[in-house]
Amino acid sequence: MTRTLPLAGLLVGAWLGLVTPVPAAPSLPGGIIRDLQGLEQRLQADAADAVRGRALDQAERLAGGNAADRWARALYLQLAAGAEARLGNARAAAGHLAEARAIEGVEAAQADRWLHQEAGLRLQAGQAERARGLLADWLSRHDGAADDHWRMARLLAAETNWEGAARWVRRALEADGEPAGTRASLAASVLQRAGDDAAALGVIERRLEGAEQDPEAWRRAAALAQRLGDPGRAAALWEAGWRRGVLAGREDLRQRIRLHLAGGTPARAAELLAESLEQGDLVDTLANRRLLARAWQAARDRERGLAAWEALAERSEAGGDWLQLGRLAHGWGEWEIAGEALEKARDLGEAEAQDWLASLPGQEEDGAGGPERGGPAG
Numbered sequence: 001m002t003r004t005l006p007l008a009g010l011l012v013g014a015w016l017g018l019v020t021p022v023p024a025a026p027s028l029p030g031g032i033i034r035d036l037q038g039l040e041q042r043l044q045a046d047a048a049d050a051v052r053g054r055a056l057d058q059a060e061r062l063a064g065g066n067a068a069d070r071w072a073r074a075l076y077l078q079l080a081a082g083a084e085a086r087l088g089n090a091r092a093a094a095g096h097l098a099e100a101r102a103i104e105g106v107e108a109a110q111a112d113r114w115l116h117q118e119a120g121l122r123l124q125a126g127q128a129e130r131a132r133g134l135l136a137d138w139l140s141r142h143d144g145a146a147d148d149h150w151r152m153a154r155l156l157a158a159e160t161n162w163e164g165a166a167r168w169v170r171r172a173l174e175a176d177g178e179p180a181g182t183r184a185s186l187a188a189s190v191l192q193r194a195g196d197d198a199a200a201l202g203v204i205e206r207r208l209e210g211a212e213q214d215p216e217a218w219r220r221a222a223a224l225a226q227r228l229g230d231p232g233r234a235a236a237l238w239e240a241g242w243r244r245g246v247l248a249g250r251e252d253l254r255q256r257i258r259l260h261l262a263g264g265t266p267a268r269a270a271e272l273l274a275e276s277l278e279q280g281d282l283v284d285t286l287a288n289r290r291l292l293a294r295a296w297q298a299a300r301d302r303e304r305g306l307a308a309w310e311a312l313a314e315r316s317e318a319g320g321d322w323l324q325l326g327r328l329a330h331g332w333g334e335w336e337i338a339g340e341a342l343e344k345a346r347d348l349g350e351a352e353a354q355d356w357l358a359s360l361p362g363q364e365e366d367g368a369g370g371p372e373r374g375g376p377a378g
Contacts, residue, residue, distance in 0.1 A: 026068040052083035074100040094121035146175035166194035215246050235263030266298035319348030
């Protein structure tokens with residue numbers, strides 16, 4: 001006596017994700033059905049090694065039989081795949097599924113399901129290229145879920161096919177718009193390498209809310225904003241990370257100052273730097289003092305800017321610093337400061353200082369009036 005096998009109640013696929021009814025499958029003998037059901041129960045009871053041996057023996061015995069035998073053989077191979085996967089043998093499990101789906105008479109829909117599962121097992125087994133080919137074949141006939149899109153993006157990224165990977169990332173984001181963890185990192189990396197920095201930054205910014213323990217995410221977001229030509233956005237991101245305590249330390253503090261300077265808030269950069277030098281959070285070096293002078297200059301704070309450059313020049317005794325003070329004072333109409341600074345610059349070997357001196361009000365060059373007040377003649 002034969003009867004149709006109710007697959008949803010028989011196969012170990014609940015564990016491997018393999019169970020799907022196949023209405024057109026051939027009817028199987030009752031003994032085969034009971035044997036398959038018993039093997040499934042044993043597999044669920046962690047008797048994977050015994051199930052593998054029995055399933056493979058039965059698959060071998062049924063080779064070359066009629067349509068029912070071939071279908072039963074495919075189901076035994078599927079159980080063998082489940083046992084191998086349970087034992088951690090992903091490559092062997094994938095091989096059994098490949099053999100099962102190649103059996104004559106297996107419905108195309110069922111073969112496609114096994115192909116999809118084989119792709120995942122090939123990936124687990126480290127056969128990335130083969131997994132990509134199988135998954136691409138399957139996706140050519142199916143829309144797939146977000147997991148499939150992420151997997152395909154990862155496989156293409158491993159081959160440095162950034163444009164291809166980016167296409168699958170975008171599809172994945174449509175279905176899974178708030179990726180976290182490794183998926184968010186993959187999306188940002190792929191989109192950035194594919195030249196879509198704006199989309200990459202969008203992904204990173206969305207995950208910053210949950211990145212309180214990930215300073216690299218904040219640094220990367222700020223760096224991408226800079227690449228996009230938006231230093232103000234970069235400064236705002238860095239400031240937010242700093243205030244939340246995600247970014248900390250001297251290097252992050254210096255970058256915070258640099259970003260404010262580049263992002264259109266130089267007065268804030270100068271205030272932060274002055275405070276940091278006073279409190280000892282940053283070492284009082286010539287480089288930091290020069291950065292402070294440039295910040296006050298960029299903020300167009302005449303008093304503090306000139307004072308900062310003068311203090312730096314006195315400390316460094318460098319002709320270039322005196323020259324910068326002289327040029328700045330000249331531009332701001334502080335003639336006395338300009339004259340003194342330019343004379344010191346000239347005495348320290350800065351040839352350009354003489355041209356600036358000649359352009360000061362009341363000075364004459366070769367018996368004629370000097371150049372206009374804006375600076376020396378070119």
